[in-house]
Amino acid sequence: MPIVFVYGVPSNEEPRALKNLLGDIQETVAGVQELRLKKEDVIVFFPKDLVEEGLGEEIIIFVKGLYEKPERTDGVLKNLAKVLGKKVKEFHYPNSLVEVLVESMNPFRVWTSNT
Numbered sequence: 001m002p003i004v005f006v007y008g009v010p011s012n013e014e015p016r017a018l019k020n021l022l023g024d025i026q027e028t029v030a031g032v033q034e035l036r037l038k039k040e041d042v043i044v045f046f047p048k049d050l051v052e053e054g055l056g057e058e059i060i061i062f063v064k065g066l067y068e069k070p071e072r073t074d075g076v077l078k079n080l081a082k083v084l085g086k087k088v089k090e091f092h093y094p095n096s097l098v099e100v101l102v103e104s105m106n107p108f109r110v111w112t113s114n115t
Contacts, residue, residue, distance in 0.1 A: 008096070009046050025084065026044060028087045029080065032083065058096060066104045
């Protein structure tokens with residue numbers, strides 16, 4: 001299950017704008033067919049930055065928790081980073097530097113209370 005952390009979001013962002021951003025992120029990640037995910041599988045967090053200076057100038061997105069699978073090639077993960085970054089920049093932060101970092105992980109190194 002992918003977990004998306006979005007850093008640099010301005011602290012005065014409207015709740016409606018955040019919900020729209022959350023939905024766009026979930027839909028974009030689930031829209032990469034090779035990942036075989038549903039929108040509901042994508043968890044998104046917006047961590048608060050304690051130093052509020054410069055928020056909104058740079059939006060940094062980390063995608064973590066994607067299990068390694070043969071179909072999740074470097075090309076697929078690079079495409080995920082690209083489509084997610086373009087979506088966030090184009091529709092939410094057109095004047096910001098947006099960077100997306102995608103990390104996959106070995107599923108044998110994970111524990112969840114659902115198992």
